[in-house]
Amino acid sequence: MALYKLQINGKTVQTEADPDTPLLWVLRDNLGLVGTKYGCGIAMCGACTVHVNGEATRSCVLPVSSVSSAKITTIEGLSKNGDHPVQQAWDEVDVPQCGYCQAGQIMTAAALLKRNPKPSTEEIDATMSGNICRCGTYHRIREAVKVASAKTK
């Protein structure tokens, strides 16, 4: 076990973990930030996506020891009042069915729009195809990214 100082959602938090513990489990087990989800543990489904220095990153394969100087944003910290344009768009389009994968989808979409505020349909598909939605809300996810893009100046 080692002590880690992490920059999460604009705050500095301290926590103890084994160095190889994936950030996902530090968030969920140690810090109670359970909005970031476990889906596969091998970076194949995207449910665990968070922002590390603004980049969409799979937290399930990211050892906590590698992120101590990074700025980490989770779904809980994406916006103060749940009103990030992507969150608003997801609500307007009524994307979620079960909702389990949606935090990861939102984090992926938010990072995409930051990098490319006006993505084409092909660019949306190429980026969002890394995230699985078992309920099959893909049509609405695609639409919501476009709605969020229209909101993003």
Next chain:
Amino acid sequence: MTSTRRSFLKIAASAGGGLVLGFNWFDAVAADTLQAGGGLPALVHSSKNAAAAASVEFNSFLSIAPDGLVTILSPNPEIGQGIKTAFPIVVAEELDVDWNRVNVVQSALDNKKFDRQLTGGSGAIKHSWTRLRKAGATARQLLMQAAAQRWSVPVTELTTDKGVVFHKASNRKLPYGELVADAAKLPVPADVPLKDPKSFKLIGGTIKNVDNKNILTGKPLFGIDFYREGMLTGMIQRPAFGYKLKSVDAKAAKAMPGIVDVVTFKNNVAVVGKSTWQVKKAREALKIEWEKDGSTESNADHDRLFTEMLNGGKATVQRKDGDVDAAFKSAAKVVKAEYQCPFLPHSPMEPMNFFAHVKFGPNGPESCELAGPTQTPDMARNETAKLLNIPADKITVELTRMGGGFGRRLKADYVVEAAELSSLVKAPVKLIWTREDDMTGGSYRPAVRYRFEAALDAQGNLIGYKLRGASINAGNSTRQDNFPSGAVPNLLIDSVDHKSPITTGAWRAPITNFLAFAEQSFIDEVATAAGKDPVQFRLDLLDKAKASPTGAIKYDIDRMIAVIKLAAEKAGWGQKKGADGKAVAQGFSVYFSHNSYVAQVGEVVMQKGKPVLQKIYAAADCGIIINQSGARQQVMGGIVDGIGHAMYGNMTFKDGVPQQANFNDYRLIRMNEVPAVEVHFVDNGIEPTGLGEPALPPTGAAVSNAYFKATGQRLRNQPFINQDGFKGVS
């Protein structure tokens, strides 16, 4: 805030129905999202994160606070089918309240208040439609009576809207909140009028998922998010199919940091410890020897078994009409084809997990607290009661939102495991299955091979039909009274099943998830052999079933005809031309399941010599639509699921060992692989039925029949991508 129990402030049961209780709803529904570094969160069950003090409960489903906030309990487990939104809409409709003032709360298991607290068979809406309406209408009636008394006017002169009672003649009005105290004292009317569906304000509208805000901000909602002070995390290493535990060396695992114990039960080895990662690593350090019990099977065994069962197996006759042998002897043409599908895991995004806390008295287990994702809380409780040998009423079950279910959570195996683990280590335990556990842990969609035979007369009429289902752990793999039964004078449907150590279970639209594909693809083959248009061929069969039915018919012929016609019309069946002026290859499919009807048209176009699935049109009849947004997405999601599993899903076995374990070797459909989907509903005002399953079954054949039209190749085996010569569709 750790408790999510209701605290009863006062019991003010009326002398009349005894239904009216006043109490405070969850004292912890306002559980805030945890800030990093703070305490750990309690689950959120309430859509508005709001606690209503001193609400008056009108019945099992609803209570109203003096400030007008209406709390509606949603009893059924939510797996993404939208029940937590749809049920309260029906109650709120008859109560006549402002939807923005409705707070929806997930109920725990409560047999006294609710029946059929279960998510399966797309049956909740059909079962509860009238109950929900009456719950809302009864409360509305009581509130109007309270107003009538206060104003000394006949109740018949009163109207309501958005949570307010009006007396138009005297221009008076009172919000519900000001009437609840009086209404609570009135006897509960035995019978109340229900609204004329034409005056529905909420039902049939577009209403968003009530949990959107909680989902989109990452609130703790799901079973895997459950936390209890002092709880341990558990993982179990289970045997493959047909194996027994021979020995285990847990020395290294036990010595690892954070590990509390390693215990063995029923061929399982369980590790419990302080955090998920520590437990996972310790489980990997277990040295376990398994031994075969002599029953292990591989895919090659199943292929051989299918052939044996189809050719010589002792089949159980499921339905027999007329004289099939004579029909085939007299046939001008015989069409014969076999269709096969593999086992499939359910792959809900949230793997199996459950929290259990068995509490002990001097003589052993006395009570148990359960919390987590289950489609069958009642069964989970009963099985746990049996395991612990305690009365079921000593067990509580808190229902969490579920990250999908697809039928997997109709089994309580993982709930009982959690309870057993908690009882063995005498501590509260959250059991977690990894993705690998989930995918290799069984309860699969059964593997099946069907053989279809059709006899046509010289005019291309279907005079004989035979179907044999050969299956692994499916029981009866046919649905003998479904279409085309009733429309064929001579028919034989039978089934043979092989018992296997590979466990199976209900998988979204059990049996029909593959039978519909096989049957509707075969009907297309028969129509082609008869030289008839596939849509007209089906309509002719249905006309015949109506004019001169053979045997029992369990589907509504007119409703099936209506969805066929609507889908054909919306898709421009047989007339559609692509940008190149050539006809678009279309495939037709229709299926009745779970009391709803869905027809689909698939469209495949050739792009650079490659077939591409560009669109699916769907026409669905589930009667009255409760929520346009939810219903539409159920159909779209069902179609996406249907395409994905027909195309890619494949679970294989070697000596009883699953050969796929995670999403790197088991492929689920992704965004870039979905075609456009256009959904239409039949508007017929019939009482509503479910939509969680019915859109999936017809999808595979809409794709395969369009693919045939485009390429001339039949797709008879799933997954399509493994079929010889498959050219792809995306």
